[in-house]
Amino acid sequence: MLDDDRIPRIVTWFQEQTASLPEPMVGELTAWFELVLRGATSAPRVKARPHQWIHKKVYESLPALRTWAADGKESLRSVTRADVLAVLPGGGTPRVAMLQGLRHILRLLKRRGLIFTDPTTQISGGSTFPTVPLPVQVADLREPLKDEATPRAALASLIIFHGLTSKELQTMVTTDLCDGRLCLKDRTVLLATEVRTRLEKYRAYRTTRWPRTANPHVFISQTTACGTGRVSHVWINDTLGIPARRLREDRLLHEAASTGGDPRRICDLFGLSVGAALRYTSTVGQPGIVEYRLRNSGPRPAPYAPTASADTAGSAGPGKPGPAQVR
Incomplete structure (x- = not known):
């Protein structure tokens, strides 16, 4: 009775968002998700991340992942540098956010040997749009x-x-x-x-x-x-x-x-x-x-x-x- 067996909200949200993707791609994303959710002590070690951080990276990467799935990409192994450049926005904050989300996912999968190369290597994201803080009435x-x-x-x-x-x-x-x-x-x-x-x-x-x-x-x-x-x-x-x-x-x-x-x-x-x-x-x-x-x-x-x-x-x-x- 004292064992908290409730499923975290981030788990159900991740499953809902990736349900429409191809099965091989879902398996690779799930492997990344479990690593950043719980962490790993075996080499290469991975630090467990907060749920909010995971939500942000997945949300930023979803438009690119869905575009690749619509183009017939079954697995992240078949994603090339040209595919990444094709889905990235032209510049500003949207481009930086999407590239950072994809880079966190693909880099970790490459380190774990689940994909062959990291197609986001040496791709420049540019700079975000600067914002000016305003006082409150x-x-x-x-x-x-x-x-x-x-x-x-x-x-x-x-x-x-x-x-x-x-x-x-x-x-x-x-x-x-x-x-x-x-x-x-x-x-x-x-x-x-x-x-x-x-x-x-x-x-x-x-x-x-x-x-x-x-x-x-x-x-x-x-x-x-x-x-x-x-x-x-x-x-x-x-x-x-x-x-x-x-x-x-x-x-x-x-x-x-x-x-x-x-x-x-x-x-x-x-x-x-x-x-x-x-x-x-x-x-x-x-x-x-x-x-x-x-x-x-x-x-x-x-x-x-x-x-x-x-x-x-x-x-x-x-x-x-x-x-x-x-x-």
Whole structure:
């Protein structure tokens, strides 16, 4: 009774998507799927991948696989370099995504000896289309912060004030919160007073609603309260009513504008790489961003100014930057 024999959703989804392909091709894809799902310790070793990563690679490769099946290709062994070039989009993000998906599949099958050659070798994918992050209107920032006792307010405050990602919110456990600090994997965050207030009220709400739950995660739902798993990023976005990525981008944009485009500050506060930080610092002074801010200007949540007893660790609110966040 205690053995969880449920079939993961990714398995049924993979079977549904590959059901229309030829049998030899399905067998090769299934071999790749089982390797990345469970991993392999025998040479060549394979690291088990998250379900979301597997879903992404299969989804990116499906248009090419279905085109080859329609052209009479029974197996991936008969796919040539010309076949890969024929199905790839002309350029931009679609081309890069499809080539990466095919390359992950075909390269691993080649290493395992299931196909003879990797036809994606030395094919250039080009570069993706650059995107410019945009700020969020003030009304959309204040709305999820109103009801302080709900998980929505706690989630929103952690993103709006400290720029946490969905994964960090998913993996937070109750022992990560101690003495007004949040201990993440790569840094320690001194929580703003507004965030502490909403977290305390949410934890009281959580204890009242699920007093006997054994789930160690801070944020739980009606489904995960019965086990020990974490909530999904879909639950976080649905609870917020706005993608968490949009709130995080707004926080990073304000930090970049407040520091005059200092990428080092972005890297230290939010754990980004230099390349990722430059995506936000490059927007400083852009006419379109400045005009957008002027149209949607208004009173924002007050920036966080820690007291003298808070050492030197802290985080700014969505306005001006505060002291250094990493101890």
